[in-house]
Amino acid sequence: MTYCVGMVLEKGLVLMSDTRTNSGVDNISVFRKMFHWRVPGERIISVMTAGNLATTQAVISRLEERTKAPEDRQNSLLGLPTMFQVASETGKLLRETVRETQDNNGSRGRGRFTASMIVAGQIAGMEPRLFMIYPEGNFIEASFDTPFFQIGETKYGRPIILRGYDREMSFEDAVKLLMVSFDSTLKANLSVGLPLDLMVIARDQFEPTHARRIEQTDPYFDAISSSWSDALRAAFHSLPDYSFYQPHEDAE
Amino acid sequence: MTYCVGMVLEKGLVLMSDTRTNSGVDNISVFRKMFHWRVPGERIISVMTAGNLATTQAVISRLEERTKAPEDRQNSLLGLPTMFQVASETGKLLRETVRETQDNNGSRGRGRFTASMIVAGQIAGMEPRLFMIYPEGNFIEASFDTPFFQIGETKYGRPIILRGYDREMSFEDAVKLLMVSFDSTLKANLSVGLPLDLMVIARDQFEPTHARRIEQTDPYFDAISSSWSDALRAAFHSLPDYSFYQPHEDAE
Known part of the structure; x- marks a missing residue:
């Protein structure tokens, strides 16, 4: 499995990915899932991948090869x-690669x-942009309403991002938020694992x-992992108490 | 979709389920997914269900019918x-019901x-017990190490239970914990919805x-839903800050 998140902030882009791949629970390896290419002063493009490793490596190699020609x-x-x-081009390569292997089998x-x-x-001369690309090659773009994308094992780490995300937040807070989200995911799914890759790309x-x-x-x-347990416990105890015997009208 | 949780505490059992069923997003109904039977002073048995509604209703009806004979x-x-x-008997009925409909098709x-x-x-003369039953009719029992079961849309609400559960906790705290877990799930998956059913069964x-x-x-x-957003935000800000420029050796 995999967990990757890409986020658009007012200040720029924040990306995080795990590095664990597994084929069964007894065959675990570390592979990079975050890649980037740049033209100094002109562009930076990052791609994060989830799914079949042979497929994603083939797509990344093809993207890489083209930059060498x-x-x-x-x-x-x-x-x-x-x-x-x-x-669009990354989606096309992904679709072709998936199709090819499927057809061969x-x-x-x-x-x-x-x-x-995730392409970010x-x-x-243009805005920072963030896309999520499906296996079929089509894709969606992050917007003001949906300013982050997750791929892979997305559910465990989603509630905290839904609650904690703020477009105006600092890069440091965004990294902290992602660390909490990854920690929750790591705690629940063994096939997502450290090390993590982190990249922050400031606007312009x-x-x-x-x-x-x-x-x-x-x-x-x-520190995040252990403090978060304590902080969550404190947050939990700060909530109004439930009572069996009151009609709860005063709980507002 | 569905979300149900059953929990064993030192003090007894706590069960919560949602009531939303859907066949597509445009066909949503409210159906009870928590049922119980009792012999005063001798036994109480509760069953919670997730999955195909025709299947679960058939199983519940068969269980119910037997109690009438x-x-x-x-x-x-x-x-x-x-x-x-x-x-074991509930599992057998479930397996037979699933098989029957599958074979008919x-x-x-x-x-x-x-x-x-989930059967609880x-x-x-015996301990409170909690089981999770698979579509194949086989089942597992909660233990000291795994003292709760979830069925349906389990992932969004799992991290908070993993962090917040304590075997010695009060029923009131357990209900509060489940409300937070359900709130996170409701916020992330439209097909899990209010109203919720809650049952607390004290030991003996x-x-x-x-x-x-x-x-x-x-x-x-x-109140839980809105306080939890604030409490989480406060918990988040109480965590040590990330810094780009320090090697973080002092972060412990």
């Missing part, structure tokens, strides 16, 4: 004129080898403002 | 000697019409200590 820049992440076209391949992706980035910088890998022994993640 | 008490919830046999029925159940209760009482329906306009649920 300078004569064919028009289809490359480094040359496409808009983020919309970047999402005949009826046994049906419905398998799928993957989904900014090109000079066209480079990672902050990028690091959060390792197994990261003291900040440990 | 006094000459055939040995297979009835009111006559079976142990909670283990209650779970030939190959189109495969994998459909499934349901799962106590029979005099063999009757509902407290049972009520939490309606759309329940002031306590409203």
Whole structure:
């Protein structure tokens, strides 16, 4: 499994992904699921992946290959004129890759080898944008109303993001929010695991403002994980108490 | 969809279920998913259901019918000697009902019409017990290490239960915890909805200590829902702040 989140803030983009892949619970490896490409001063584009690892690696390799062929820049992440076209081209590659493997496996391949992706980035002169790409190659874009996307094991970590997200929040608060969301997910699903990859992209910088890998022994993640239990417990006890014997009219 | 939780505490059992059923998002109804049977002073048994409504209603009707046939008490919830046999008999009925509908529909029925159940209760002279029953009719029992079961849309509301559950907690705190868990689920999945059914069964009482329906306009649920947003935000801000520029060694 996988857990990746991409978020649009007023200040820019924040991305986090885990790195655990598994084929059964007894075959666990660490693979990067967050990638980025940039043209200094002009664009930065990041892709996060969930789903079949052979599929996502093939798509990433194809995206990468295109950036190495300078004569064919028009289809490359480094040359496409808009983020919309970047999402569209990535979706097309994803659909083709999934289809190819499915077709090669005949009826046994049906419905398998799928993957989904989050594409985030900014090109000079335009806004930072965030897309979620489905295995079918079509995609949706984050909006004011839905300013973040999750892929993979999305449910455990969703309530805290729904409650904690604020478009005006600082990058530091957004990272803290994502760490809490990841911690809840890690606690509930063994197939999502540390280390995590983190990237913050400030508006109009066209480079990672902050990028690091959060390792197994990261003291900040440990602190969040243990403080969050205490903080949640305190929050819980701060709620009005339930009573069997009152009609609760005064509970408002 | 559905969300039901059953919990074993030192003091007894706490059960909560939603009541929304849907067949598509444009066909939503309210159906009870929590049922109970009792022999005063001797036993109380509750069943909660998730999954195909025709299946679960058929199982509940069959369970109910057996309790009405006094000459055939040995297979009835009111006559079976142990909670283990209650779970076993309920599982058998569930499996038979699922199979029957599947077989009646030939190959189109495969994998459909499934349901799962939580069975909770106590029979005099024995401990309160809690079981989760799979569509295949087999089942597992709650233990000291896994003292609660969820069925239906389980993921959104799970992290808070994992953090908040304490075997020694009061019934009131357990109800509060479940309300928070249900609120997170309701906020994330439209197909889980109010009203909720709540039942508390104190050890050795063999009757509902407290049972009520939490309606759309329940002031306590409203208070929990709005206070929880504030409390979570406060909890979040109480966590150590993330910083881009420190190595975080002091964050412990």
